[in-house]
Every structure is written in structure tokens, then in C-alpha cells.
Amino acid sequence: MAANKQFFVILSIVVIILPSIASATDYTVGDDRGWKTNFDYAAWAKDKQFYVGDTLLFKYAAGSHNVFKVNGTGFKECTKPELTLALTTGNDVITLATPGRKWYICGVGQHCAGGQKLFITVQDAAPQPAPTSSANGIFASGYQMVLIAMVAVGALFAMV
Ligand SMILES: *[C@@H]1O[C@H](CO)[C@@H](O)[C@H](O)[C@H]1NC(C)=O
Numbered sequence: 001m002a003a004n005k006q007f008f009v010i011l012s013i014v015v016i017i018l019p020s021i022a023s024a025t026d027y028t029v030g031d032d033r034g035w036k037t038n039f040d041y042a043a044w045a046k047d048k049q050f051y052v053g054d055t056l057l058f059k060y061a062a063g064s065h066n067v068f069k070v071n072g073t074g075f076k077e078c079t080k081p082e083l084t085l086a087l088t089t090g091n092d093v094i095t096l097a098t099p100g101r102k103w104y105i106c107g108v109g110q111h112c113a114g115g116q117k118l119f120i121t122v123q124d125a126a127p128q129p130a131p132t133s134s135a136n137g138i139f140a141s142g143y144q145m146v147l148i149a150m151v152a153v154g155a156l157f158a159m160v
């Protein structure tokens with residue numbers, strides 16, 4: 001009985017928290033084309049909304065390219081930072097942890113000057129279904145309400 005209750009408490013927490021994690025988007029930079037030269041990353045990023053928690057995957061043949069996170073100057077002038085190391089695996093995942101403008105370049109040869117560079121703006125949080133108060137915000141989505149109701153019913157059955 002006690003174990004059952006504990007299980008449903010844990011399940012309730014998972015049900016409430018999971019949708020906010022699941023709503024993060026994993027972007028493959030350049031989609032099918034990956035991280036390469038002769039690709040317009042500005043056009044790729046143009047119609048996308050990036051939020052904190054989303055991830056960027058830079059896909060390329062290891063050794064052919066790399067990924068440096070740079071500042072606006074580094075982006076414009078294609079200068080590699082001296083103190084940061086490049087990502088080089090060819091399957092480089094970057095989690096967008098903070099909001100703001102982010103710049104990434106390839107540090108191989110003249111690739112950056114040739115356009116292998118990405119600039120995005122990361123927004124604070126995924127859009128919420130317009131909560132009217134902060135208490136409302138937690139239970140704002142109908143999906144969560146349905147799941148919580150199901151868990152509550154399950155918990156009742158577990159206790160009898
Ligand atoms: C941009 O990054 C470069 C290299 O890391 C650094 O020298 C420079 O001071 C930075 N510029 C700004 C405006 O932060």
C-alpha cells in the first residue's frame with residue numbers, strides 16, 4: 001500500500017514535469033545536409049524559433065569540419081577563439097542553456113569565410129498556453145490535466 005502511494009506520487013511528478021522536457025526541440029543544423037560548406041545557414045535558421053533547452057546537432061565527417069562557439073566579432077571576422085577548443089566529433093550536440101544571441105563557426109581552412117557559420121537567437125522559454133496566473137501555469141495544458149486525472153483515479157484504486 002505505502003509502496004503503491006509512493007509510486008503514484010512519483011508518477012504524478014513525472015507526468016507534470018515530462019511534457020516540459022519533451023517540448024524541447026532537437027535541431028540538426030542544416031537538416032539532411034548537415035554542417036558543411038556551400039550552405040546558407042542564415043536561411044536555415046531564419047524561420048526557426050530557438051528556446052532554452054533545445055539542442056543543436058552539428059553533423060559532419062569527423063576531420064572535415066569542426067565547431068567553435070564564438071562571439072559576434074568572431075562570427076563576422078571568422079576568427080577562432082584562442083582559449084576554447086573546437087568540437088570535433090562530427091556528432092556535436094550543443095544544448096542551448098541560456099537565452100541570447102549565439103554564434104558558431106567552422107574553424108577549418110576558409111570554411112567560415114565561405115559561409116559555414118551559424119547565428120541564432122535563443123529565447124527564454126518554450127511558449128506556454130497563456131497562463132492567467134503562475135498557479136494556473138503549472139496546470140495550463142489540457143494534456144497534463146487529463147494525465148493528472150488518470151493518475152488520481154489510479155491512486156484511488158491503489159488505495160482501496
Ligand atoms: C570575442 O572573442 C575574442 C576571442 O575569444 C576576444 O578576443 C574578444 O575580446 C571578444 N570580443 C567581445 C566583444 O567580447
Ligand SMILES: [Cu+2]
Binds near residue numbers: 066106108112116
Ligand atoms: Cu568546415
